[in-house]
Amino acid sequence: MSLIRQIYNLYRCCRGPRLFRKHSDDTHQGKAYIPNIVESGADKVINVIRFCYSFTYWTSPVVLTILYRRGYFTQEGGKTLLGYVLSISFVYGLAYMIRGINCTRAYNADYTLFLTEVLLAAEKSCTPQNRKMLAGFDFEFWGWPIDFKWSDVNNREVKRTKIQVPKSSATLGLSKVFHYPATLVSYMCAHTFGRRMMYPGATALMNTLLEPTLCQNRSKLIEEVIFNFEVNICYRINLNELILMN
Numbered sequence: 001m002s003l004i005r006q007i008y009n010l011y012r013c014c015r016g017p018r019l020f021r022k023h024s025d026d027t028h029q030g031k032a033y034i035p036n037i038v039e040s041g042a043d044k045v046i047n048v049i050r051f052c053y054s055f056t057y058w059t060s061p062v063v064l065t066i067l068y069r070r071g072y073f074t075q076e077g078g079k080t081l082l083g084y085v086l087s088i089s090f091v092y093g094l095a096y097m098i099r100g101i102n103c104t105r106a107y108n109a110d111y112t113l114f115l116t117e118v119l120l121a122a123e124k125s126c127t128p129q130n131r132k133m134l135a136g137f138d139f140e141f142w143g144w145p146i147d148f149k150w151s152d153v154n155n156r157e158v159k160r161t162k163i164q165v166p167k168s169s170a171t172l173g174l175s176k177v178f179h180y181p182a183t184l185v186s187y188m189c190a191h192t193f194g195r196r197m198m199y200p201g202a203t204a205l206m207n208t209l210l211e212p213t214l215c216q217n218r219s220k221l222i223e224e225v226i227f228n229f230e231v232n233i234c235y236r237i238n239l240n241e242l243i244l245m246n
Helices: 003-015 037-058 060-069 075-100 109-124 128-134 179-198 204-225
Strands: 019-022 137-139 231-235 241-245
Touching: 003 075, 003 109, 019 109, 019 204, 037 060, 037 075, 037 179, 037 204, 060 179, 109 128, 109 137, 137 204
Parallel strands: none
Antiparallel strands: 019 137, 231 241
């Protein structure tokens, strides 16, 4: 195996999705994926940082207020805050590297089997047979190959109509002065804690709290209720992913 191939496989092991379980089938009994202590410790560090990041997003108005009152928006405070961010980023990246190398994922037979023979095969050729093999594993959904993409926006057959909204008289006069600041504040609220409050199940905060229960019940659903199923990932125009299980 060439050096470039080894580096690529090592990168995939570091960046690959977490594996939870190998589902039972006609020939094999279902079993949970058990990482060793090094990989498990690195996963915990990554999950803690993601949890704190998600929690900070949820409470961003409160966090920003506290940081402002404690003087972190000054030049000296900004340097201190930047040091914290760089330190956490270094620990986060180091945990990713440790998780993939040195007797962890790269030397785990179950994970390398899943990564090299199942996931990579499905990414190269998403045939029904490869999708069926991939569905035999329970892992992080972001690692699923995308089956359908919404690319009709560049298609000549689809014409995007522009809707003209009549201007309200309320935007005239004094209210027009507050229109742009209010729009900016509403945009910040919607794209920080607002969207996460609307879809709390898609946040790292809720996923961390409910992950053991979700994995357990998902394995029961697949192994005891439905046996032959197909999973498709649809990539929509608004950059959201839709998971379909047939």
